[in-house]
Amino acid sequence: MINVENTKSQMRKGMLEYCIMLLLRHRPSYANDIIEQLKGAKMIVVEGTLYPLLNRLKKDGLLKYEWQESKQGPPRKYYALTMDGEEALRQLDASWTELATTVDILQSMPITPLLPEE
Amino acid sequence: MKKNISINIFGTIYAIDEDAYQLLDNYLESMKNYFMRQEGGEEIADDIEHRVAELLWENKQNGMEAVSIEVIKEIISKIGNADQIDEETAIHENGENTNNGKENTNTSTTENSGQQEQAQSSAFFDKVKTHMRERHLYRNTNDKMLGGVCSGLSEYFGVGDPVLWRIGAIILTFVFMGAEYWFVPDFLHVFFPVAYIILWILVPEARTAEEKLRMRGKKITPENLSDQIVNDSEEQEAKTPQPVRNNGGCIRFFFYAFLLLLLAPMFLALLAVIIALIVAMFAAIFGVSALMAHPVPELAWLTDAISSNPYIVIMGLVAIIIVIGIPIYGIIRAIRRNTSPMRNGTLFTLIIAWIIALAISFAACGVVGVRAAEGFKVFHENHITIEQTTDSLENELDTIENYLEEEFTDSIINE
Numbered sequence: 001m002i003n004v005e006n007t008k009s010q011m012r013k014g015m016l017e018y019c020i021m022l023l024l025r026h027r028p029s030y031a032n033d034i035i036e037q038l039k040g041a042k043m044i045v046v047e048g049t050l051y052p053l054l055n056r057l058k059k060d061g062l063l064k065y066e067w068q069e070s071k072q073g074p075p076r077k078y079y080a081l082t083m084d085g086e087e088a089l090r091q092l093d094a095s096w097t098e099l100a101t102t103v104d105i106l107q108s109m110p111i112t113p114l115l116p117e118e
Numbered sequence: 119m120k121k122n123i124s125i126n127i128f129g130t131i132y133a134i135d136e137d138a139y140q141l142l143d144n145y146l147e148s149m150k151n152y153f154m155r156q157e158g159g160e161e162i163a164d165d166i167e168h169r170v171a172e173l174l175w176e177n178k179q180n181g182m183e184a185v186s187i188e189v190i191k192e193i194i195s196k197i198g199n200a201d202q203i204d205e206e207t208a209i210h211e212n213g214e215n216t217n218n219g220k221e222n223t224n225t226s227t228t229e230n231s232g233q234q235e236q237a238q239s240s241a242f243f244d245k246v247k248t249h250m251r252e253r254h255l256y257r258n259t260n261d262k263m264l265g266g267v268c269s270g271l272s273e274y275f276g277v278g279d280p281v282l283w284r285i286g287a288i289i290l291t292f293v294f295m296g297a298e299y300w301f302v303p304d305f306l307h308v309f310f311p312v313a314y315i316i317l318w319i320l321v322p323e324a325r326t327a328e329e330k331l332r333m334r335g336k337k338i339t340p341e342n343l344s345d346q347i348v349n350d351s352e353e354q355e356a357k358t359p360q361p362v363r364n365n366g367g368c369i370r371f372f373f374y375a376f377l378l379l380l381l382a383p384m385f386l387a388l389l390a391v392i393i394a395l396i397v398a399m400f401a402a403i404f405g406v407s408a409l410m411a412h413p414v415p416e417l418a419w420l421t422d423a424i425s426s427n428p429y430i431v432i433m434g435l436v437a438i439i440i441v442i443g444i445p446i447y448g449i450i451r452a453i454r455r456n457t458s459p460m461r462n463g464t465l466f467t468l469i470i471a472w473i474i475a476l477a478i479s480f481a482a483c484g485v486v487g488v489r490a491a492e493g494f495k496v497f498h499e500n501h502i503t504i505e506q507t508t509d510s511l512e513n514e515l516d517t518i519e520n521y522l523e524e525e526f527t528d529s530i531i532n533e
Contacts, residue, residue: 013206031165032172046198048149049206051165055158073175074128074168 012043017053018096019043021062021081021089028080030068054079062088122184127171132178134185141190141347144327145199146170148343152200169197187348201337253335256324257317260350263467265318273333281463281470287314288471292478295433307429392449395442403435419493423486434482440475444468 019041023034031050038044057063062085065077081089121136134142149166153159173193174185182189198206255274257266268287269280291310324333327346336342406424413421424431448468 046202048198048203074171
């Protein structure tokens with residue numbers, strides 16, 4: 001059971017960065033928006049998880065951010081994809097499609113009964 | 119009722135309860151410490167502080183005037199602590215590594231006994247290692263007699279009550295002081311006091327809630343932190359003096375005035391006795407040390423008795439100081455209004471220490487006294503024999519004189 005849990009969480013972790021980038025594909029968002037979406041999708045449990053990831057993506061040059069004043073509370077960082085980020089996202093899309101297809105194929109494999117040895 | 123302070127986060131002012139502030143401060147500090155280890159950590163910590171500010175803002179918009187500790191707890195559980203974030207962001211290899219580790223230990227335990235033993239001993243060392251990693255040595259100033267070293271040690275090793283450590287330290291101190299009979303090198307005589315002072319200087323005090331948790335080897339989770347902070351603030355509340363309500367009438371005033379008049383002479387007498395005792399003690403110490411520096415032959419029996427047992431004398435002096443000091447401390451505490459009642463453990467330690475010190479001072483006085491008495495006896499006997507001899511000589515002279523006088527008068531009469 002522990003191993004199943006572990007695999008599940010590893011799957012989730014592997015997907016996180018891709019999901020964040022997907023969320024930022026069409027519009028810049030600030031951390032809270034991303035958090036709400038990811039929480040809704042049960043991708044993260046605690047909000048603090050997001051910040052190191054955003055930081056890492058920014059450091060790798062895939063994301064950029066700019067400060068915007070907020071009428072509600074403190075100023076916010078609005079994150080958006082960079083050119084590199086969009087390129088990376090396209091690659092990730094391709095590899096995801098590939099993975100998904102493979103998994104689909106494996107899941108829908110016809111049941112072939114084991115033939116007795118002759 | 120709680121003390122309230124105002125904090126400024128990114129330009130907005132929030133009124134926050136003191137305990138809530140402590141928890142928040144601890145949390146942000148621990149996040150900072152955690153993220154400092156990675157690149158861009160400062161920025162991440164800043165992001166988290168921004169998030170906290172945002173949540174506080176929302177809270178304020180919902181009409182909450184003051185930020186209570188519950189709000190902070192909720193915020194922390196929302197954002198998560200270092201362990202949880204670590205858990206969620208850890209990369210694949212970490213998970214595999216721990217798995218491999220588990221399998222390895224499994225296989226090694228199933229192999230032959232030699233390796234099993236090795237595995238066990240390494241397990242023991244692992245235990246010690248995790249213990250050292252989880253716990254830090256701090257001085258526990260929440261429960262202290264002097265510097266909190268003993269209670270810090272008992273927390274660090276997780277063994278026994280601080281009281282036992284203290285009693286042990288006191289006994290060992292005296293054992294080592296009088297250790298000339300146990301063939302112990304000289305420098306060990308003051309080993310314990312010196313070691314205590316060194317630890318007092320070098321070991322940091324557990325100030326923040328995080329340090330207090332680390333001292334006990336507890337995990338630094340928001341729950342534990344908030345528990346610790348709540349405990350601390352409760353303790354603080356118990357310690358802060360309650361303002362004296364002056365709701366007594368005239369009768370009460372006269373009653374107290376009468377009581378004061380009645381008791382004042384007794385208190386004064388007691389005070390005089392204590393002062394006299396202290397003066398006498400200092401006089402004895404200075405007098406004897408002056409005597410040691412400039413010996414007087416008539417008092418050689420006393421100086422000899424003292425100088426022949428230096429360790430016993432030192433032990434006795436320390437013990438006497440304790441015997442006198444503890445009651446004085448108690449009286450001072452009793453006189454001062456704003457002290458909280460003593461903990462049972464502290465009281466117990468003091469009583470035990472006092473009894474031990476009393477016994478030791480009696481023993482030391484006895485040993486020195488017997489030596490002094492022996493010396494005095496010898497001195498006195500010599501003195502008496504000298505006096506006797508001089509007396510008899512004088513008698514003889516008298517008789518000779520008398521005889522001569524008689525002879526002389528006889529001769530005159532005869533003439």
